[in-house]
Amino acid sequence: MEEYKPFKFSRLVMDGSVMDYLLEFEYHLKGYANLIEFELREKFPAPSENESFVEQVNYIHMIQEMVDEFVQFQLDKLYDDFMRYLDYWNENYYRNGVIDGSQIAMGCFEE
Numbered sequence: 001m002e003e004y005k006p007f008k009f010s011r012l013v014m015d016g017s018v019m020d021y022l023l024e025f026e027y028h029l030k031g032y033a034n035l036i037e038f039e040l041r042e043k044f045p046a047p048s049e050n051e052s053f054v055e056q057v058n059y060i061h062m063i064q065e066m067v068d069e070f071v072q073f074q075l076d077k078l079y080d081d082f083m084r085y086l087d088y089w090n091e092n093y094y095r096n097g098v099i100d101g102s103q104i105a106m107g108c109f110e111e
């Protein structure tokens with residue numbers, strides 16, 4: 001995330017508003033998924049009412065699968081960004097804090 005969206009990344013680091021970002025992304029993704037579904041329905045016209053019920057159900061299922069693939073791809077990208085953020089957080093705060101604490105403890109045993 002740091003390399004793709006440095007401003008957003010720095011804001012998350014400063015504010016600590018990761019949950020706000022995830023909620024905002026969820027709303028954005030739902031709206032975008034609805035837009036994708038609308039465009040797919042325009043691109044692939046629905047079967048007429050004269051067609052069999054099975055064909056109509058298959059059409060609905062096909063559109064939903066395409067939308068689900070898109071959403072899953074976006075969620076995978078979000079997961080990767082979030083894991084990079086957690087790695088950054090772990091590297092800069094937790095790990096350095098543990099190392100600092102161990103150095104302080106080792107200093108207590110030195111004469």
